[in-house]
Amino acid sequence: DGGITQSPKYLFRKEGQNVTLSCEQNLNHDAMYWYRQDPGQGLRLIYYSQIVNDFQKGDIAEGYSVSREKKESFPLTVTSAQKNPTAFYLCASSMTGYGVAFFGQGTRLTVV
Amino acid sequence: GEDVEQSLFLSVREGDSSVINCTYTDSSSTYLYWYKQEPGAGLQLLTYIFSNMDMKQDQRLTVLLNKKDKHLSLRIADTQTGDSAIYFCAERMNDMRFGAGTRLTVKP
Numbered sequence: 001d002g003g004i005t006q007s008p009k010y011l012f013r014k015e016g017q018n019v020t021l022s023c024e025q026n027l028n029h030d031a032m033y034w035y036r037q038d039p040g041q042g043l044r045l046i047y048y049s050q051i052v053n054d055f056q057k058g059d060i061a062e063g064y065s066v067s068r069e070k071k072e073s074f075p076l077t078v079t080s081a082q083k084n085p086t087a088f089y090l091c092a093s094s095m096t097g098y099g100v101a102f103f104g105q106g107t108r109l110t111v112v
Numbered sequence: 113g114e115d116v117e118q119s120l121f122l123s124v125r126e127g128d129s130s131v132i133n134c135t136y137t138d139s140s141s142t143y144l145y146w147y148k149q150e151p152g153a154g155l156q157l158l159t160y161i162f163s164n165m166d167m168k169q170d171q172r173l174t175v176l177l178n179k180k181d182k183h184l185s186l187r188i189a190d191t192q193t194g195d196s197a198i199y200f201c202a203e204r205m206n207d208m209r210f211g212a213g214t215r216l217t218v219k220p
Contacts (some may be wrong), residue, residue, distance in 0.1 A: 006154075008135075017137075025147070038202075040212065041212055042199070042200065042210040042211050042212040042213060043155075043210040048207055092155075094206075100160055101154040101157075102157060103147075103154040104154050105154040108152075
């Protein structure tokens, strides 16, 4: 089945640790995105990539890093510099930078 | 703050129509979208409308676009309890901008 797979579904992080969230798509989409969702708020863009080996910061990139070494994969690292990382993280992809975006099922990250 | 605005809550009775409203700010938006999110899940694309259209109908869903007022609405006919979810409006420019979401509650 074609789609976007995020893993893990739940992730716990200790203070001061870096963690990496996985996002893989087999839709042959060029563009991929990471969003953060907090209760009662809309989605806020962290990073996006329109092509392999290139990515741009979104509105809240501080404390996060990404890579785009393969078309299918766009992992997000939440670093220790991110002071409030507990949130629901959503990955999306679209055929082009202007196409319809499809979402994964999300990863809920909790700091313990 | 968000560029896309939605009311946060809507409650309807089963069988009634639901209308969820959205205003956006960028007249150069190419596509406008409605997504549905159920608890603990990702966003499911419901429908979208291209900026040169006024209306789009898809089964129980009707999308109306008023470009002059930058207003988008989603009407759900014969609302069912399974329609209870959060509905997000989004506009597409270079990236996608989302509203805060409208929580639709359907009462039996």
